[in-house]
Amino acid sequence: MSIVLSRDSRVRVMENTVTNAEKYFGQLCSLLAAYTRRTARLRDKADQLVKQLTDFANTENPELRATMRNFAEDLAKVQDYRHAEVERLETKVVSPLKLYGAHIKQTRAEIKKFKQVQKNEIKQLEKLEKLRQKSPLDRQMISQAETSVQRASADASRTTHQLEEVINTFQKQKLKDLQKIFSDFVTIEMVFHAKAVEVYSSAFQILESYDLERDLEDFRAKMHGVCGHYNARPLKDTMPSPAVSWALTGQSTQATIRSQRRDEEEDSTEHSAEEDPVQDLRGQGQAPQQ
């Protein structure tokens, strides 16, 4: 009977391995999917910020306009990298964890199969025990029952061995996959953060090189320009026509990584910028120079 109990304990370890994997892989999958979704939402909010900064830039003087547009461009680049991060997390982290459901189901079926074989062994053992107590002298019946027990034990032993193989393979695959999935997670995050550092370094330079005094000069010229004092430096040099500036800084010429998602949003940006009343006002200020 002790060998049956030890086999039972062994199977319990195996069952625990699978149950544990099911529980934690399920939870990790949900959490990592939620983490990915929240990253996507952060990207969406930053996309709105990019749009707003571009709108704002279009209402400002050339100096600040260029600075804000370039800064918005860089912020958009970071979101493109964040978008790539989201897609990679879905493909390389969330999806493989999702696949575990099926894998675990299959292993559970193997365990169930073994448990039936094990039940039979116990049944045969109990039958033999009863016989020994009720008819201890019926040698033939006892011998028959002993043969049945031996056969059932051999069955159980073989199946335990097979199950051990299955669980070993399962565990090995699990450990391999864990290492792979989390290494991928770390790599994806690392690449994103490294790219973000790179882009923000450029954005910092853009903001640092912003010439506030020149911008103020333009502002004063604009205030006075409206009432006929055109002694300020010509604005034309730094203020291309709206059509030209859109072509030059248009976000559609950006990295191929950029998705349809943002291009659609840009159309509306352009549209609203063209309708902006302040743009018209600036147009008035410029008119006398033409």
Added chain:
Amino acid sequence: MSIVLSRDSRVRVMENTVTNAEKYFGQLCSLLAAYTRRTARLRDKADQLVKQLTDFANTENPELRATMRNFAEDLAKVQDYRHAEVERLETKVVSPLKLYGAHIKQTRAEIKKFKQVQKNEIKQLEKLEKLRQKSPLDRQMISQAETSVQRASADASRTTHQLEEVINTFQKQKLKDLQKIFSDFVTIEMVFHAKAVEVYSSAFQILESYDLERDLEDFRAKMHGVCGHYNARPLKDTMPSPAVSWALTGQSTQATIRSQRRDEEEDSTEHSAEEDPVQDLRGQGQAPQQ
């Protein structure tokens, strides 16, 4: 009358400057506050992931347990940096933008004051025009009205000058603040991303150095240990008692940057780990070696 019209246009430029600032600073403030909130939510989700990974680690064999705990530690560190990012964004980006509301209100009041002076000038001019049409020969009345117009014009001219000063200062401050706020935004983001790269590099090393074979050996030993085959390498070397391992890897000894927020969560992690049935099972497997 043309000087009045030009003054009117000038004030319209000034008004537009303030209206524009009000509109865009308000929107940028909301968006940046939302961006900060979503960053905080991403931090919270990652905190849950850290907790789950620690729970999971506690149900695994020593090798994977150590790897997962160290990995969770690093993931927690990134969240600490993200938490610092959130707090800095609130202090250095969202708060200064919020303060603009009061600043703009004050400037609006200055404009309103001027407009009343301007209204008076127009009133006096209209009075003079009417007089000239109705009683073109009443020299005395016309002369009086002309004096009133001159006085009102002088008033308007002086106030316009004052207003220009106010708007100039407003614009200069606005441009300075914009540059400062977005430079701070970029710096905060840059610091966070750089720290994240650093920590994830270490996390990658942790996952790379994970010894899968050793872990599988332990797993096989555990399966056999339960049924009395104690020929595997002793587990004691790599499996300190729960109390010791908590002291060694306990997250409370971590960087000071870590806030109360996570420490509270850790208590529950510890608690659930102690109650885990798989921990008891492992205890059984170890017993014969003591």
